[in-house]
Amino acid sequence: MKTSIFRKGLTIAAVALLFQACSSDDNAPGDVHDEELITTITVTLTNGGNTITLVSRDLDGPEGPNDPEIDISGPLATNTTYNGAITLLNEAENPAENITEEIEEEDEAHQFFFSTSGSVTGTGYSDQDGNGNPVGLSFTLETGAAGNGTFGLVLRHEPKKPNDGTLADAGGATDIDQTFNVAVQ
């Protein structure tokens, strides 16, 4: 009895050792595809045949040490109202993944907030979610006199809807926060 307890203990330990020795895997860990990663924001501003794009691209993602690269196709025209559209992509995937569609599907849980300064004079929402609240994937942008200005956009996830249009009132978590310095001429 006494030795059998002892033997059992040893056997369990030995089996566990053996099991470990056999199961130690040398497999490479599975690759992780960050499906919520947004690497690229493209803001397309159109007025008639005139199209301007504002692009911010951060291919190594929020965690990579490189800062986003900003590419603005050209200056905006003075005293013009542009129709704006926002496209969000994950270009770390091949082919690139379109995140815009996911936001459209969950538009009640998202909202863009715009800010302007200088020669960029105003924005307005052109779309609504199922409850009649603004989303901001489509919007309008107005320019004033020639000069420099900024156009900023913030995408909030699960904001309070409806809200008074300010970030402070909306709350929620920030998915996108980007400001473009643009020239108006």
Place this chain on the structure above:
Amino acid sequence: MKLHLTLSILLVFNLWGWSQQCTHVLTGEINDLHDHSPLQGAQIWVVGTTFKATSDAQGKFLIQGLCTTTYELEVSHPECSTQFKTVRISGDRSVQITLEHHIEELEEVLVTAKASKTNSAAEYNLGQESIEKHAGGSLGDALKEINGVSSLNTGGTIVKPIINGLSGSRVLIMNQGVRMQDMEWGEEHAPNVDLNTAGNIALIKGAGALEYGGDAIGGVIITEAKRVVPKDSLFGHILLNGATNGRGGNTSGGLTKSFSNGIYAHIQGSYKYMGDTEAPDYVLSNTGVREGAFSFQLGKQGYKQGFEFYYSYFKTKIAILKSAHIGNTDDLIDAINNAEPNYIAPFTYDIGKPYQDVAHHLVKINYYRRFEGLGKWFIQYDFQRNHRLEFDTRIGDNRDRPSIDLQLDTHTWRTYLQWKTSENFALKTGVNAGYQDNFANPSTGVKRLIPDYNKYDFGFFATSEYYWRPNTTVDAAFRYDFNRIDAKKFYSKSRWDERGYQEDFGDDIIGEFGNRWLVNPVLDFHNFSFSTGLSHTWEDGKSFRFNYTLAQRAPNPSELFSDGLHHSAARIELGDLRMQQETSHKFGLSFAKEQGPFQYELSPFVNLIDNFILLEPTGTQLSLAGAFPVWTYRQTAARLLGIDLSASYDWTGQWQSKHAFSLVKGTDTDKNIPLINIPPVRFNNGIIYQIPQWHGLQLELDSAFVFEQNETPPNIWVFSPDQQQDVELKINDAPGAYHLLGFGARATFPLGKRKITAHLRVDNLLNNSYRDYLNRLRYFADDMGRNTSLLIRYNF
């Protein structure tokens, strides 16, 4: 087993006569450890002989006809834990034996093994009463009863103990004889221990308890089940606790069957259900908790040999304050500037995102045997599986997928031999080996914060104590540990270059995946630890202790590999593959008096740590989602100086007062700036009023004053995309001082032959609004307001 050795400090040595004849007389006196009253009816058996005796009303006994040799005494009492004591007989002699007698638990044959683990280290015990006081809280809450212990919190429910200013991987937790491997490296990872399974909790400040590990630069926490006395019995308890803040409660029950042949079985279960907690001015939305635990124990204990099988399962689901889920630096700036959290909803029991879901399995089997002339040999195998899921607010199909899914399996073998040596020398030697496998499930769709790794550990130790002269004991211990971490990790090429890893670790690259490298670093660490000290006790209960410990700790996976966005904290954390092990030199002194109406302890310490690893905010990283705070692990030379003072005075027998003051100063001596996350000064006072004849009524009013931490590292300046300029991020500023009052009332009522204990507690009696420097959510919301709880315990 050190108990009987420690007790022999109290031996009264007689002059040793020399005789070959078996005519020696052994007399003795058996007293209660607590009040020194004589214990009647204790059985004294000279092991291996027919000599037996029973203590009389004065606690005295006499055994005649002993030979000149060394005997082992087994001393048992129905209400105390059985003790073994080695006695060398070379003439007539007398011994004093103290047993721990539990007045509250007369019906139970369970007793707490309150054996000291070390000789000269600062060591404290929490018994049943203190544990019960925090039955609705966690291990970390209960340990704060000990002066010099504070906690690093994430909200009110994730509580990590801090010992003399150090926490996390620097605090080792031995739970039921098993070193917990529950991802203690994370600041928001609480110990996966059900407080209700512990009959006694010992805490050792510093790494002096080298038997358990050499890397516990902060300290060692040892939870133990109550020991079962070999006696035919069936008994149990049920505990119910309800709390107003959180509008929930917890329950726990246990059942023990024991036999006189030493076999015992014990089952225990606990469950906790709490909704949102509330600050004085608002609901702390999404702070509910669910927690369940189960354990089973089967064993046999005998003098010659014994074994134990133990299995426990612990599962917890903890909601994290919703307003603490932020997106970027501007959100953090807003949170710091706003007085109220940005999300407040009506009270609910529901747990929403973000939340943690953690399960911990623990299995152990051990065996011991005494070999005549050699000593006691012990061997144990244990297995732990820790599975951690962290859920974040995600969108689309990922809504219900965890952001973190880590499974940590650990196998440990350990064995030791407690040598049979002379009466005034104790020696213990042991070996341990461990294997650990961390698996980071890629199905989360989120880049891993901690990679897949295998870890191999091997260690050996020797601890010794020498009873130099009556009442003076010196100790020395040595330990060596080898750790190997074999990791497989993806690094983005831009990060790999930014960190400059190519030169040092370029050979470890084993694959290329688009813009990432797959790397296989294998890191080895050799750690040496050494401890020595002296303790001296005077007859009037005064004691003096000195301890020096050299300890080394290998960096943990978080410190080495962290590389990425920690979603739950909205910060980028960067470890470093080049981390070296920490080396700590800790000197501790203690002057204490533990008898009489006026009792006190004064214990200063100095802890000098080379290569101290700290995590601090260093800047921001721009991205499309704005700027993220970057927290970087860094090594430096650190100096911790502190003093813990405590005193109690028994004014009239009914009125007692107790006082405790704790101070730690932490300095980064390389940069000459304060260390981050050092506990502020605390000053606790309490008044206790007792009417023993009225159902043991005990009333307690306690006050905790926490000073403002005025020594914090400087804040950092970051670029705010919202403000388009650099702003000061007041991330290191400490909240102001606060004062909390608490009230407790406790009484025990008979119920037939059984008894019921009721314990009423009010915490934060004045419902003060406050924030604590060591609460990671202090930027977002106030701490909990008033909480009234009522605990009822029924023993049967």
